[in-house]
Amino acid sequence: MSRPPTFVLPPCARARTLTTARGDFAALEAAPEGPPRGTVLLLPGFTGSKEDFTTMLEPLTRAGYRAFAVDGRGQYETPGPDTEEAYAQDELAADVLAQTAAIGAPVHLVGHSMGGQVARVAALADRGAFRSLTLMCSGPAQISPSQQQRVKLLQDVLPVMTMAQVWDAFQTMEPPEEVTAQDGALMRERWLRNNPLQLAVTSRQLATEPDRVAELAALRPPLPMYVLSGERDDTWPVPLLDEMAHRLRARRTVIEGAEHSPNTDRPLETTAALTDFWDLYG
16 A cells, blocks of 8 residues: 655645646746756646646756646546536647646656656656656556556445545545544545546546557657656556566656555655666666
8 A cells, every 4th residue: 555645745846836827737846056957747647636746846946857646637636627528638739738838848657556657748748848657656558457447436325425435435445544643634535526427437447548558668859768767566566667668768756665656655765766867868
């Protein structure tokens, strides 16, 4: 079980609105004291949010990097339309390109889980917008059969239950996380503020995603790529991620002691692995 996100910002970071040509996005921004070595855009996964990267922000700035973590449309503090078409994968990828343009510099793009699949669509649409692409615990195609069953259950209950009822039901189905009462309340609030249509559409994407590794590998000029994961993952098995990295000719790192969310499980080790990679490309 992954550690819960941290909602308390370090001194180097601030919550802000990132205004783009495609609308406003809730974001966390962290900046180093001096000129940045590079800029990083961090995309959360399914049911996640920008807070999943909070504990990485301070070590990122210490390493000299400016960082933005964002809520995608319909995620937590970024409102989303009540139309399924708004959450098509190409639309979400276009949002990422708009965020990059608003930041004003080519970015090192990091996508966690579902965020990785959106990130690769953005890279395929405009390779020149990115200095590198990191797929963190994000596999080549659809999620594992066990996770497909889980999202199918979610798809079945979303039309007939409130978000609060769904939260309560899923809490009874899982072992309790080691969280404080305050953390648990914040995680529940985050869940309640997700747009249910966003969850319905993106869960279907996760269960049906095609393999697009060959397209990524064929980008010209080649885009520096990195496949990073924990040592255990029930969403995409680790050997599958190893194979994907080989097909992409990508750098590969497994973070010891981490599972599907090394960004919250082992943030210092994860940040060090990422900055070692980015330092090669400026």
